[in-house]
Amino acid sequence: MIILGVILLLIGMLAHVSLLTTIGGILVVVGAVLWILGAMGRAVGGRKHYF
Template sequence: MIVLGVILLVVGFVTGLSILWTIGIVLALIGIALWVMGAVGHEVAGRRHYW
């Protein structure tokens, strides 16, 4: 999810489409939050680790 967010950020920046930029930021932040929650030991969606 982090990678997809970064890809959308880059594509949105290059093409000038602000909707892609916004979706990229949201996806990257959600991915980082899930990654951090999984890294500290919280179960995310029933899994002990989130990759």
């Protein structure tokens, strides 16, 4: 999710498409939060690890 967000961010910035930039930023933030929660050992969506 983080990688997809970064790709969309880059495409959005290079092509000057604000929708892609916004969606990419949201995906990066959500992916980072899920990654941190999973690394702390908290169950995310019923799973012990999120990957």
